[in-house]
Amino acid sequence: TVVEKQLKKEGKSRHDVGRPEFLKLVWKWKEQYGSTIVGQLKRLGVSCDWEREAFTMDAPRSRAVREVFVRLFEKGDIYRGKRLINWCPQCLTALSDLEVEHEEAKGALYYLDYGNGVTIATTRPETIFADVAVAVNPTDERFKHLIGQKCKIPLANREIPIIGDEAVLTDFGTGALKITPAHDPTDFEIGQRHNLEQLVGLTETGKLNELAGEFNGMDRFKARTAVTEKLEAEGLLVKKEEHINKVGHCYRCHTVIEPYLSDQWFMNMKRLAEPAIAAVKNGDVRFVPDRYSKTYLAWMENIRDWCISRQIWWGHRIPIWTCESCSHRQGYVEDPTGGCPKCGDARYEQDPDVLDTWFSSGLWPFSVFGWPEQTPDLKYFYPTSTLVTGRDIINLWVARMIMLGYEFLGEKPYTDVHIHATIMTRDGQRMSKSKGTGIDPLELIEEYGADGTRFGLMSQATQSQDVRHTEERYEQGRNFCTKIWNAVKLSLSLAKDTQPTDKPEPTSLADRWLLTRVSQLTRKVRGAIEGYNFDQAAGALYEFFWTELCDWYLELIKPVFYQRQDAEEQKRVAQCLLYALDHYLRLSHPIMPFVTEEIWHHLPGERAPLILSPMPEPGWEDAQAVSEMDTLQAVVRAARNLRAELGLLPKQKAEILLVAPASSKELLEKNRPMLEALAMAEPLTIGEDRPGKALSQGVGELEVFLPFPADFDLSREVKRLEAELAEARKFAEGTERKLSNQAFVDKAKPEVVAKERERLAEYQERARGAEERLKLFTNQ
Ligand SMILES: [Zn+2]
Numbered sequence: 095t096v097v098e099k100q101l102k103k104e105g106k107s108r109h110d111v112g113r114p115e116f117l118k119l120v121w122k123w124k125e126q127y128g129s130t131i132v133g134q135l136k137r138l139g140v141s142c143d144w145e146r147e148a149f150t151m152d153a154p155r156s157r158a159v160r161e162v163f164v165r166l167f168e169k170g171d172i173y174r175g176k177r178l179i180n181w182c183p184q185c186l187t188a189l190s191d192l193e194v195e196h197e198e199a200k201g202a203l204y205y206l207d208y209g210n211g212v213t214i215a216t217t218r219p220e221t222i223f224a225d226v227a228v229a230v231n232p233t234d235e236r237f238k239h240l241i242g243q244k245c246k247i248p249l250a251n252r253e254i255p256i257i258g259d260e261a262v263l264t265d266f267g268t269g270a271l272k273i274t275p276a277h278d279p280t281d282f283e284i285g286q287r288h289n290l291e292q293l294v295g296l297t298e299t300g301k302l303n304e305l306a307g308e309f310n311g312m313d314r315f316k317a318r319t320a321v322t323e324k325l326e327a328e329g330l331l332v333k334k335e336e337h338i339n340k341v342g343h344c345y346r347c348h349t350v351i352e353p354y355l356s357d358q359w360f361m362n363m364k365r366l367a368e369p370a371i372a373a374v375k376n377g378d379v380r381f382v383p384d385r386y387s388k389t390y391l392a393w394m395e396n397i398r399d400w401c402i403s404r405q406i407w408w409g410h411r412i413p414i415w416t417c418e419s420c421s422h423r424q425g426y427v428e429d430p431t432g433g434c435p436k437c438g439d440a441r442y443e444q445d446p447d448v449l450d451t452w453f454s455s456g457l458w459p460f461s462v463f464g465w466p467e468q469t470p471d472l473k474y475f476y477p478t479s480t481l482v483t484g485r486d487i488i489n490l491w492v493a494r495m496i497m498l499g500y501e502f503l504g505e506k507p508y509t510d511v512h513i514h515a516t517i518m519t520r521d522g523q524r525m526s527k528s529k530g531t532g533i534d535p536l537e538l539i540e541e542y543g544a545d546g547t548r549f550g551l552m553s554q555a556t557q558s559q560d561v562r563h564t565e566e567r568y569e570q571g572r573n574f575c576t577k578i579w580n581a582v583k584l585s586l587s588l589a590k591d592t593q594p595t596d597k598p599e600p601t602s603l604a605d606r607w608l609l610t611r612v613s614q615l616t617r618k619v620r621g622a623i624e625g626y627n628f629d630q631a632a633g634a635l636y637e638f639f640w641t642e643l644c645d646w647y648l649e650l651i652k653p654v655f656y657q658r659q660d661a662e663e664q665k666r667v668a669q670c671l672l673y674a675l676d677h678y679l680r681l682s683h684p685i686m687p688f689v690t691e692e693i694w695h696h697l698p699g700e701r702a703p704l705i706l707s708p709m710p711e712p713g714w715e716d717a718q719a720v721s722e723m724d725t726l727q728a729v730v731r732a733a734r735n736l737r738a739e740l741g742l743l744p745k746q747k748a749e750i751l752l753v754a755p756a757s758s759k760e761l762l763e764k765n766r767p768m769l770e771a772l773a774m775a776e777p778l779t780i781g782e783d784r785p786g787k788a789l790s791q792g793v794g795e796l797e798v799f800l801p802f803p804a805d806f807d808l809s810r811e812v813k814r815l816e817a818e819l820a821e822a823r824k825f826a827e828g829t830e831r832k833l834s835n836q837a838f839v840d841k842a843k844p845e846v847v848a849k850e851r852e853r854l855a856e857y858q859e860r861a862r863g864a865e866e867r868l869k870l871f872t873n874q
């Protein structure tokens with residue numbers, strides 16, 4: 095299509111340059127853009143076996159296409175037939191049902207007088223010239239006495255029979271249906287049942303033909319108006335009603351497609367579909383998310399024969415030769431050298447049509463490994479494990495690979511079909527190159543790095559249908575990579591000269607906790623990746639690194655290196671840290687391959703490339719360490735909240751008082767230095783007596799108190815909070831008034847109303863917070 099558009103700009107069509115020259119141009123285009131795509135994939139860090147790159151049009155794949163075609167042809171499953179197909183009058187080719195895009199359009203229903211008391215309703219009066227009958231439902235009391243009689247096509251003045259057929263709906267239009275077998279799928283079937291003639295009333299380019307008399311040569315849409323006007327002038331138009339119907343468009347050029355009677359190649363699908371339906375039903379092939387198996391089964395269970403021929407030039411040419419004298423047809427895997435094998439006539443020519451591109455794509459899972467040769471690759475890799483693709487090609491591609499896999503290999507092509515979410519624009523539109531709403535992955539990589547881009551994508555890779563493109567996610571990804579880089583640099587400065595080990599000895603609570611969390615993270619990330627929940631894997635990796643490793647663990651171990659000088663302790667802690675980093679890098683490598691591979695080689699010890707290193711296994715777990723750490727973290731968080739309530743600066747020390755039951759006292763005492771450091775507590779008192787003037791927060795059975803500092807001006811703080819509360823309430827009321835004004839809600843854009851609602855919630859939250867803090871102070 096792109097090459098044809100380029101030619102059009104130069105005022106040429108493919109017919110002007112000729113078939114061989116045209117194919118050369120397409121190959122040139124393919125080489126240029128094919129390598130662009132491969133370049134993008136490489137920069138994105140896609141890990142493919144680039145030595146096995148293949149293309150559906152290369153020699154081994156072409157061989158597979160011809161082999162499959164000839165085998166199915168010889169079995170009778172590929173046949174030539176005059177069928178109603180979807181025809182694009184612009185591209186001059188047949189299209190498969192899946193290549194037609196249906197859209198609702200406003201049209202009209204025209205009621206026409208066919209004489210003999212018969213009125214028919216049609217949306218397409220220009221097709222009347224190809225009518226061959228009028229059909230009524232034989233159970234319809236209004237019309238059944240007419241069956242066997244005749245009526246007359248208006249304007250054409252041609253008599254046609256009135257027939258009875260149960261497919262005619264009695265409640266649509268008038269209940270009498272004009273039958274145009276060559277231009278409507280229902281009519282085609284009715285026509286076949288009654289052995290009716292198939293009159294073609296349109297040319298390939300969508301113009302009326304000689305059947306239409308004075309309208310001969312007129313474009314189909316112009317003719318619709320002209321025919322209607324003439325009918326009206328002659329008093330044959332009974333009435334006209336507005337009507338909405340679904341109109342099919344060409345996926346390539348968006349021209350309205352025409353159901354058209356044409357000689358095409360078809361593939362019989364019913365038999366091929368059977369094992370492919372069973373495979374999904376019995377779980378041999380699994381869709382993830384499972385809901386897409388419904389999409390697949392709905393199509394497969396009602397499958398129609400596949401129109402596989404296309405009247406274009408780019409593609410696999412149909413490997414059938416036909417003899418001009420005796421009409422003998424034969425399929426060839428290799429081009430034949432002589433003439434017709436039956437009569438020897440030299441006018442023995444290859445079919446000019448090419449195959450639907452999905453024909454060769456459908457063979458990909460085995461053609462890529464060199465089938466029909468029984469190659470070692472084919473033996474080793476087929477069936478494969480997972481296919482990852484988008485939902486718009488489940489029927490076009492996935493279904494056909496499964497059917498053809500069973501047919502030619504007797505086995506499924508893969509076990510899992512993962513259908514990923516589609517990235518939409520920020521406001522929920524489909525990304526499209528022609529509308530300029532797409533994004534170039536290279537630009538994202540320029541801006542956020544390949545790993546930042548990948549992390550951003552993975553963190554949005556939910557199992558929903560669509561995700562809206564949010565640039566913040568890539569930014570978060572880039573910042574995350576920087577964070578990992580810096581934190582590892584710091585860690586390595588602490589762990590310098592330490593030899594890593596597979597079996598670290600965690601002795602402190604912090605170490606036991608860290609190794610337990612690493613093991614739990616390993617389970618979580620592996621489980622998420624195995625279940626195709628990539629967003630959950632990305633989220634868990636982010637949370638662990640940023641919060642647990644950096645905010646907590648690295649803070650907790652600083653005293654070991656900066657204050658205490660116990661070399662044995664330092665070695666033990668450094669080995670735990672290195673162990674955690676080793677596992678962490680392996681777990682995050684699939685999402686951020688570049689930064690993790692680079693860092694990996696800075697860790698001490700002998701290291702194979704990270705990309706070749708196995709994912710870690712869960713290891714050390716100590717539930718008690720986690721529950722103790724949870725308590726300590728909750729105490730620190732409570733102390734920090736209280737400090738914030740009081741407006742203390744981060745470095746400002748303040749007294750903290752913990753009132754604890756005897757059961758927790760030992761834990762708190764043992765970890766006193768950590769609590770002092772992380773809560774900026776000086777002094778830290780652990781006891782039973784509650785203080786007088788203080789803020790407090792409960793943590794399970796514990797209570798955390800922050801006594802007011804000596805210089806704290808309670809009345810000033812109360813006044814400030816009162817003012818804050820009054821302001822928040824005023825804004826909330828104003829917004830509420832706006833939202834209760836029906837005229838505003840009706841007229842404003844939905845996103846404006848939503849914004850106001852958000853604002854209201856924010857003011858209410860602010861008021862509630864101020865109110866609560868006030869209560870704390872005024873209760874003192
Ligand atoms: Zn088209």
Ligand SMILES: [Zn+2]
Nearest residue numbers: 417420434437
């Ligand atoms: Zn012959």
